[in-house]
Amino acid sequence: MSILFENVTAVTMDPAQPVLKDAFVAVEGTQIASVGTERPAGEFERTIDCTGKVMMPGFVNCHTHVPMALMRGYGGGCDLHTWLNDYIFPVEAKLDDWCVAAGAELGLAEMIASGTTCIADMYMNTEIIAQAALKAGISADLACGAVYFGDPADFSPETCNDCENHIRLFENWHGAGDGQILVDASIHAEYTSCPPAWEWVAGFAQKHGLRMHVHVSETLSEHEKCIDKYGTTPAQILDKYGVWQNGGIAAHCVYLSGGDAELFAKRGVTAVHNPVSNLKLRSGVAPLFFLRDCGMSVALGTDGVASNNSHDMFEEMKTAALVQNYSFGEDHSQLSAADILAMATVNGAKALGRDTGVIAAGKTADLILVDFTAPNLFPCHDIMENLVYSANGSNVCMNMARGKIIYEDGEFLTLDLDRIRAEVTGYALPHIFGGK
Amino acid sequence: MSILFENVTAVTMDPAQPVLKDAFVAVEGTQIASVGTERPAGEFERTIDCTGKVMMPGFVNCHTHVPMALMRGYGGGCDLHTWLNDYIFPVEAKLDDWCVAAGAELGLAEMIASGTTCIADMYMNTEIIAQAALKAGISADLACGAVYFGDPADFSPETCNDCENHIRLFENWHGAGDGQILVDASIHAEYTSCPPAWEWVAGFAQKHGLRMHVHVSETLSEHEKCIDKYGTTPAQILDKYGVWQNGGIAAHCVYLSGGDAELFAKRGVTAVHNPVSNLKLRSGVAPLFFLRDCGMSVALGTDGVASNNSHDMFEEMKTAALVQNYSFGEDHSQLSAADILAMATVNGAKALGRDTGVIAAGKTADLILVDFTAPNLFPCHDIMENLVYSANGSNVCMNMARGKIIYEDGEFLTLDLDRIRAEVTGYALPHIFGGK
Numbered sequence: 001m002s003i004l005f006e007n008v009t010a011v012t013m014d015p016a017q018p019v020l021k022d023a024f025v026a027v028e029g030t031q032i033a034s035v036g037t038e039r040p041a042g043e044f045e046r047t048i049d050c051t052g053k054v055m056m057p058g059f060v061n062c063h064t065h066v067p068m069a070l071m072r073g074y075g076g077g078c079d080l081h082t083w084l085n086d087y088i089f090p091v092e093a094k095l096d097d098w099c100v101a102a103g104a105e106l107g108l109a110e111m112i113a114s115g116t117t118c119i120a121d122m123y124m125n126t127e128i129i130a131q132a133a134l135k136a137g138i139s140a141d142l143a144c145g146a147v148y149f150g151d152p153a154d155f156s157p158e159t160c161n162d163c164e165n166h167i168r169l170f171e172n173w174h175g176a177g178d179g180q181i182l183v184d185a186s187i188h189a190e191y192t193s194c195p196p197a198w199e200w201v202a203g204f205a206q207k208h209g210l211r212m213h214v215h216v217s218e219t220l221s222e223h224e225k226c227i228d229k230y231g232t233t234p235a236q237i238l239d240k241y242g243v244w245q246n247g248g249i250a251a252h253c254v255y256l257s258g259g260d261a262e263l264f265a266k267r268g269v270t271a272v273h274n275p276v277s278n279l280k281l282r283s284g285v286a287p288l289f290f291l292r293d294c295g296m297s298v299a300l301g302t303d304g305v306a307s308n309n310s311h312d313m314f315e316e317m318k319t320a321a322l323v324q325n326y327s328f329g330e331d332h333s334q335l336s337a338a339d340i341l342a343m344a345t346v347n348g349a350k351a352l353g354r355d356t357g358v359i360a361a362g363k364t365a366d367l368i369l370v371d372f373t374a375p376n377l378f379p380c381h382d383i384m385e386n387l388v389y390s391a392n393g394s395n396v397c398m399n400m401a402r403g404k405i406i407y408e409d410g411e412f413l414t415l416d417l418d419r420i421r422a423e424v425t426g427y428a429l430p431h432i433f434g435g436k
Numbered sequence: 437m438s439i440l441f442e443n444v445t446a447v448t449m450d451p452a453q454p455v456l457k458d459a460f461v462a463v464e465g466t467q468i469a470s471v472g473t474e475r476p477a478g479e480f481e482r483t484i485d486c487t488g489k490v491m492m493p494g495f496v497n498c499h500t501h502v503p504m505a506l507m508r509g510y511g512g513g514c515d516l517h518t519w520l521n522d523y524i525f526p527v528e529a530k531l532d533d534w535c536v537a538a539g540a541e542l543g544l545a546e547m548i549a550s551g552t553t554c555i556a557d558m559y560m561n562t563e564i565i566a567q568a569a570l571k572a573g574i575s576a577d578l579a580c581g582a583v584y585f586g587d588p589a590d591f592s593p594e595t596c597n598d599c600e601n602h603i604r605l606f607e608n609w610h611g612a613g614d615g616q617i618l619v620d621a622s623i624h625a626e627y628t629s630c631p632p633a634w635e636w637v638a639g640f641a642q643k644h645g646l647r648m649h650v651h652v653s654e655t656l657s658e659h660e661k662c663i664d665k666y667g668t669t670p671a672q673i674l675d676k677y678g679v680w681q682n683g684g685i686a687a688h689c690v691y692l693s694g695g696d697a698e699l700f701a702k703r704g705v706t707a708v709h710n711p712v713s714n715l716k717l718r719s720g721v722a723p724l725f726f727l728r729d730c731g732m733s734v735a736l737g738t739d740g741v742a743s744n745n746s747h748d749m750f751e752e753m754k755t756a757a758l759v760q761n762y763s764f765g766e767d768h769s770q771l772s773a774a775d776i777l778a779m780a781t782v783n784g785a786k787a788l789g790r791d792t793g794v795i796a797a798g799k800t801a802d803l804i805l806v807d808f809t810a811p812n813l814f815p816c817h818d819i820m821e822n823l824v825y826s827a828n829g830s831n832v833c834m835n836m837a838r839g840k841i842i843y844e845d846g847e848f849l850t851l852d853l854d855r856i857r858a859e860v861t862g863y864a865l866p867h868i869f870g871g872k
Contacts, residue, residue: 381869
């Protein structure tokens with residue numbers, strides 16, 4: 001389909017022209033065909049007047065567990081390890097494919113309505129999530145997060161479920177939908193697995209050219225226990241087994257050492273900052289100025305909504321900006337609104353090796369429109385300031401992913417929200433919570 | 437008008453029954469007539485089915501500068517004192533009644549759409565704000581924030597504009613709209629005035645039985661300079677001049693000493709926490725556990741949107757919860773979702789001496805409905821957890837203030853948003869920013 005957006009005001013994330021005014025953006029198929037102040041030649045199947053709206057690249061939510069939408073806020077008030085062991089793991093043990101399908105579609109609906117067009121997700125029953133993302137229309141890097149609690153001496157790829165999951169996910173889904181779905185190799189975390197598992201996953205990634213997705217140094221306790229056990233940090237012990245050879249994303253990075261951050265910079269690993277979840281679970285605040293000074297790129301994620309409890313990337317941007325500048329801003333230049341927007345878009349796209357997160361000709365057409373006539377976005381003295389500090393997800397009035405409009409004026413065009421609600425209420429919640 | 441809400445699920449803030457299910461709430465005139473699980477007898481002019489929605493008391497936003505909606509995000513990136521002196525004061529010097537009217541209506545529209553039913557505002561051209569609040573329909577405590585930069589020896593109530601403003605505001609507006617508008621006595625801050633002004637305002641408050649509204653110890657610099665100048669803190673030097681005799685609200689309280697907080701507890705002064713503004717201006721984080729341990733009540737405010745940049749009390753609640761529990765939670769019990777909701781509703785109502793903030797028979801009918809079928813609020817494992825951590829202002833689908841529905845399903849019933857936008861764009865912005 002060909003669509004022409006006219007009267008466009010846009011934040012592009014393109015250094016050549018960061019802000020567009022009175023512009024035209026043309027989309028052909030899945031790509032942005034042209035961006036400029038002259039009306040492009042040719043016929044378009046649809047023309048969209050963007051007066052009163054602001055266009056920006058769709059959000060890249062770089063660390064999610066999308067089916068956890070089912071557990072929104074469950075176990076609120078605990079620290080990470082209590083919350084995981086006493087609330088989340090027991091519920092997750094009951095999940096089946098139907099629950100994951102319902103939870104994934106629900107989480108994707110929330111993300112789409114608030115402007116996300118690309119995610120990096122780590123969860124179980126991953127093929128089901130791939131089906132949901134393919135249907136929903138957004139791009140997804142999917143990872144099955146290898147876990148191995150057995151005796152390392154007994155580890156065998158033939159009997160480890162998550163090795164089989166890696167193989168099946170890769171064979172069935174890597175590159176599906178013309179690259180809409182990509183598969184990342186993944187270790188859940190240092191503390192939930194062991195060296196033979198790391199070695200296998202690292203080898204799998206190298207064999208197939210896959211990026212890596214791992215939880216790293218989210219809590220001080222996890223970081224210190226790893227040092228006690230292995231004599232070095234999670235980032236560095238995993239590196240000894242070749243885990244970071246193809247780069248990828250390290251979620252959280254709250255307690256990275258300078259050596260860790262420099263290693264990650266060298267390996268092309270992006271830190272994914274999840275400020276709301278890290279505050280809610282009282283894990284800490286990742287030191288973004290420090291990570292940046294060590295050469296790392298930083299992207300943004302919501303984590304699962306069970307510990308957030310929202311998939312709204314506008315809220316994540318504002319929290320990141322407020323907390324970082326307050327906690328660490330004194331001796332540094334501030335993180336500007338443009339820095340924060342980059343974390344939520346183009347930095348995430350680069351981390352995943354995807355040609356999106358920027359409004360420029362040739363890029364994937366992942367675009368959102370934000371209603372700047374809403375009373376919370378008017379007047380506008382600075383577009384980026386309004387996007388970071390004033391907007392919320394409900395101000396999104398259109399979501400185009402891979403050239404297709406998947407949400408417009410409150411309507412979902414690829415997902416059936418009533419059916420999703422019915423499946424969550426009728427099946428998933430009773431199945432995992434018992435009658436709720 | 438009489439309205440019956442049926443199939444009500446509600447968070448009431450009434451300790452006798454904190455959560456209602458399958459209930460009826462009847463409103464007669466400006467009051468809640470009954471709350472219960474039996475349908476009340478009698479005829480109602482309108483019946484509203486609340487299935488899928490959650491009712492809660494409207495928010496009490498206890499520290500605002502509502503016309504600053506005109507300056508949304510203006511001067512973003514600065515600390516408080518640079519922002520005030522280089523950006524805000526020069527613009528404020530150009531404000532006239534027409535600008536203040538347009539800005540006040542715009543700010544009130546944003547507040548109403550996101551669920552606020554009562555405010556405590558401090559600003560100039562205060563009678564214009566009173567007109568706007570009366571028309572908009574929400575309750576407002578209004579204060580004109582006395583400022584006096586002259587030589588204290590020259591101070592005279594006859595020649596001090598803000599003394600005249602106090603008198604005129606009180607005589608024309610205190611109790612207007614059957615108590616909808618109340619007037620607070622007010623000193624802008626210790627550092628923007630002097631002892632003779634404090635003495636006059638304190639005397640005025642005592643003569644007329646008015647509460648006080650003052651910015652107190654917002655920044656460390658302000659707090660320490662006061663100690664250098666007067667040998668004691670802002671809270672205590674103002675007390676020497678009788679400022680707190682009738683209680684009231686102290687905005688910010690980031691750097692109160694234990695002695696300050698105990699004094700405030702004794703005087704019935706409530707601390708108004710403004711976490712977003714305090715973080716954005718890098719002022720600090722008010723120590724709520726400490727204030728509470730000293731016996732103080734804490735309410736919540738957004739401050740002006742110039743330093744926020746939003747009037748959304750849902751966002752303010754979430755930021756308060758995340759930052760407080762992370763910063764100070766380790767050695768304390770956590771602030772629960774119920775504690776946070778109380779700060780945003782009933783604690784503010786008590787601070788202003790208003791019989792609202794609670795859903796119970798006999799209280800003022802300040803009620804909002806939140807759409808819990810929205811994808812960001814579904815499923816719901818705990819209503820309070822969803823309200824504090826998942827909801828945003830755009831989830832509000834009805835706002836009833838003083839028994840009158842003033843906003844419903846995106847429509848403003850007392851304000852004309854198109855006209856407000858036209859006045860902001862056509863007059864106020866060019867007038868104060870010169871051609872913008």
